[in-house]
Each structure stands twice: as C-alpha cells, then as structure tokens.
Amino acid sequence: MTAVWHDRLDHLKATIEDDVARGLYYGAVLKVGRGGIVVFDEAIGHAYAARKRPLRKDDVFSLFSVTKAFTNVLVMKSIELGRFQLTTKVKDVLPEFTRAPREDATFYHLLTHTAGMPGVWTPRPGMYLDRLSELYEASIAEVHGEVPPGTRCDYSPLVNHVLMGTALVRTDPKGRNFQTLLAEDLFQPLGMHDTSMGLRADLDARHVRPDMRGTVPIQHLSRTIEGDHALFEDPDVEAPHVGCASTAGDLWRFAEMLRREGELDGVRILSPRMIRLARQVHTGQMVNQLYERVAINAGWQVPPANQGIGFQVRGTGVFHHLFGQLSSPETFGNYGAGSTMFCVDPEADLSFSFLSAGVMTQAANIERMGRLTDIALSACL
Numbered sequence: 001m002t003a004v005w006h007d008r009l010d011h012l013k014a015t016i017e018d019d020v021a022r023g024l025y026y027g028a029v030l031k032v033g034r035g036g037i038v039v040f041d042e043a044i045g046h047a048y049a050a051r052k053r054p055l056r057k058d059d060v061f062s063l064f065s066v067t068k069a070f071t072n073v074l075v076m077k078s079i080e081l082g083r084f085q086l087t088t089k090v091k092d093v094l095p096e097f098t099r100a101p102r103e104d105a106t107f108y109h110l111l112t113h114t115a116g117m118p119g120v121w122t123p124r125p126g127m128y129l130d131r132l133s134e135l136y137e138a139s140i141a142e143v144h145g146e147v148p149p150g151t152r153c154d155y156s157p158l159v160n161h162v163l164m165g166t167a168l169v170r171t172d173p174k175g176r177n178f179q180t181l182l183a184e185d186l187f188q189p190l191g192m193h194d195t196s197m198g199l200r201a202d203l204d205a206r207h208v209r210p211d212m213r214g215t216v217p218i219q220h221l222s223r224t225i226e227g228d229h230a231l232f233e234d235p236d237v238e239a240p241h242v243g244c245a246s247t248a249g250d251l252w253r254f255a256e257m258l259r260r261e262g263e264l265d266g267v268r269i270l271s272p273r274m275i276r277l278a279r280q281v282h283t284g285q286m287v288n289q290l291y292e293r294v295a296i297n298a299g300w301q302v303p304p305a306n307q308g309i310g311f312q313v314r315g316t317g318v319f320h321h322l323f324g325q326l327s328s329p330e331t332f333g334n335y336g337a338g339s340t341m342f343c344v345d346p347e348a349d350l351s352f353s354f355l356s357a358g359v360m361t362q363a364a365n366i367e368r369m370g371r372l373t374d375i376a377l378s379a380c381l
Contacts, residue, residue, distance in 0.1 A: 004039045008379035020045035025358035027055040029248040032376050033351045047208045047357050060206045060245050061355040062232040064336030067244040068161050072310030075164050076274050083171040093167045102145030109149040110160040111310045112282045116147045119154045121218040128223045130231050132238040135162045153283045153305040155290040158241045165240030178238045189267045195246035198237035215359045251353035255342045259351045278309040279332040298363040324374035338365040348380045
C-alpha cells in the first residue's frame with residue numbers, strides 16, 4: 001500500500017476541532033481508510049449546541065439522503081439478478097406510473113436524476129413522510145413530468161427513491177417489506193449491525209437527534225411521535241429516501257464494499273462491472289437544477305451535474321464540490337442534508353465516511369466537505 005502522511009491526518013483533526021470551536025457545526029465522527037487499512041478514526045466535538053455531550057465513535061446518526069445510496073445499491077443488485085434492467089420503463093414494473101412525459105422514464109433515468117419530474121421535497125404539503133405505500137400513492141397522484149426523461153438533471157429529494165423502493169418490494173420473490181429487505185440483503189451481509197431503516201429500538205440511546213438549525217425546507221412528520229422532524233426517531237419508518245440511521249463505522253464498511261468493487265469479507269453485493277459503470281459520469285454537460293441554484297446564490301461557478309448511476313461523481317474540472325479538488329474523476333459517493341457523507345476514490349484507494357451534528361446549509365456544507373476531503377487526500381502519497 002502507498003504511504004500515508006500522518007502529519008496531514010493530524011491537521012485534518014485540528015481542522016475539524018477549529019470548525020467546531022468556531023461554531024460551524026457541533027461535532028463530527030470521521031473514519032478514513034487507505035487500501036482497506038484504517039488511517040483515521042475520530043469522534044470530535046459534541047452532539048448538541050450545549051456542548052455537554054461529547055460525541056463517541058459508536059454514535060448513531062440519522063443519515064438523511066445517504067439512505068438513497070442503500071436503495072440505489074439494492075436496485076443495482078436487482079438489475080444484476082435480472083428482475084428488471086436499467087432500460088426498463090418504470091411503468092412496466094409500476095403500472096400506476098402513467099401520463100406523458102413521465103411514463104417514458106426508465107430506471108436509468110431514476111438513478112441518474114434525469115426522469116424529468118420536479119425535485120419536490122414532499123409530494124403533498126403537510127403529509128406524513130413515514131410510510132412507503134402512502135408516499136408512493138401521493139407521488140403517483142401529485143408529481144408529474146415536466147420535460148421528457150433524459151433532457152434535464154433535477155435532483156430528486158423523494159420521488160425517485162419512493163418509486164425504486166416500491167419496485168424493490170413488488171419484485172422481491174420473498175414478498176418482504178422494505179425494512180426487512182434492506183436488513184437482510186444489505187445491512188446484515190455487510191456486518192452493518194448498527195444500521196437500520198427507521199430508528200431501531202436498540203439504537204435509540206446512542207442516537208444523535210438531528211438539529212436542523214433552520215436549514216431544511218420541510219417537516220418530516222411521523223404519525224406516532226410528535227415533532228417537526230420526528231420521522232428520524234420513529235422505528236417503523238419506511239422512507240427509501242431519508243429513513244436510515246447508522247454509525248460512521250458501518251457507513252465506512254458500506255464504502256469499503258464499494259471501494260472493493262462490490263465485495264467485503266467474502267460477501268458480494270454487486271459485480272465490479274456494475275460499480276465501474278456506476279462511477280462514470282452519465283449526465284454529460286447537464287447542470288443539476290438544485291446545485292445550479294446553490295452555486296448562483298453563493299456566487300460560484302455553476303458546476304456540471306456529474307451524476308453517476310446512483311452516485312454523485314467528481315468528474316473533471318475545478319469548481320466547488322463535496323469531494324474537493326484533489327479527488328480523481330471517478331470518485332463517487334453520496335451525501336445527506338448538510339451533515340452526512342461518504343465517498344470512495346478508486347485512484348487513491350481511499351474510503352471516507354463522515355457524520356456530523358448540527359446541520360449546515362448546502363453551500364457551507366459543500367465548502368466544508370471539499371476542504372476535509374482535500375486534506376484527507378493530501379495525506380495519500
């Protein structure tokens with residue numbers, strides 16, 4: 001394995017400590033590996049603004065949209081098993097998904113955020129976001145195509161993954177619900193014992209309740225627990241777009257599986273061929289409508305969308321990016337709501353998982369994660 005410059009990793013810790021001291025966020029748990037060897041594994045700062053509860057390495061965080069990565073991987077696995085294809089139209093699996101132009105969308109369009117539907121945070125204002133069947137029915141009824149699939153990249157906060165989660169359930173030969181499917185086909189095989197869809201009861205005591213700090217535009221309502229974002233405390237959630245909770249260690253194991261091109265500890269989830277296809281840019285010169293708005297508001301150059309199949313991809317060029325400026329073009333990963341992220345740099349042989357307390361705005365989070373990934377990558381000699 002190539003060497004690691006440990007002074008740079010000490011600087012990485014000091015940088016996070018300085019961020020926390022300045023109040024940019026409350027704290028973070030970060031795990032970094034090089035060639036499968038852990039080179040950085042630290043819990044820094046605190047869980048909450050009062051600074052009375054230090055973070056621990058085994059703390060459980062709400063993953064927000066990193067949940068999408070788990071859904072995406074199981075969709076890719078279903079494609080490898082021949083249950084449907086990237087080119088299969090969604091309506092061929094979900095016949096309720098009709099009306100032009102959305103009815104021409106394929107699973108490839110869902111995975112690359114090019115299905116032509118608007119990026120809505122909830123299909124119906126004020127609804128509960130905790131049950132897959134209700135999310136699906138509302139999405140079918142309320143969210144319609146605006147442009148032909150494949151002509152625009154518009155990050156889908158909810159609908160694409162509700163569709164894919166429903167497709168996974170309907171095509172599952174064992175007839176399992178989405179929670180069970182995730183646990184049995186992904187979390188348990190990978191040894192991700194502290195990861196669940198919905199906040200599993202045994203994880204509750206270690207859960208860092210998310211502090212949105214006014215950065216998230218909607219409520220995440222649960223029908224059984226009170227609070228604007230109680231979905232993240234509900235054990236019965238089935239939300240394929242935001243519903244999972246995990247630790248930095250478990251998320252690192254997921255990233256390691258991807259770094260190893262689909263296999264970990266003798267368990268194969270995906271084939272190398274699928275991983276290599278997924279970590280390429282599939283959106284050409286399109287911009288992502290969400291990040292275009294973020295960049296314009298921040299006064300930045302508007303970056304290309306650089307969507308892979310189910311992952312964000314670094315691509316080439318110099319612009320603000322979650323994966324920084326030093327990552328190789330096929331670096332890929334996912335992030336969630338200004339607080340969670342993982343990425344894999346195949347060229348540097350690096351796997352990176354980051355969970356933080358105190359949700360940041362989009363632009364501030366992009367700058368933070370770009371700085372931290374660049375420091376980690378600069379340690380790789």
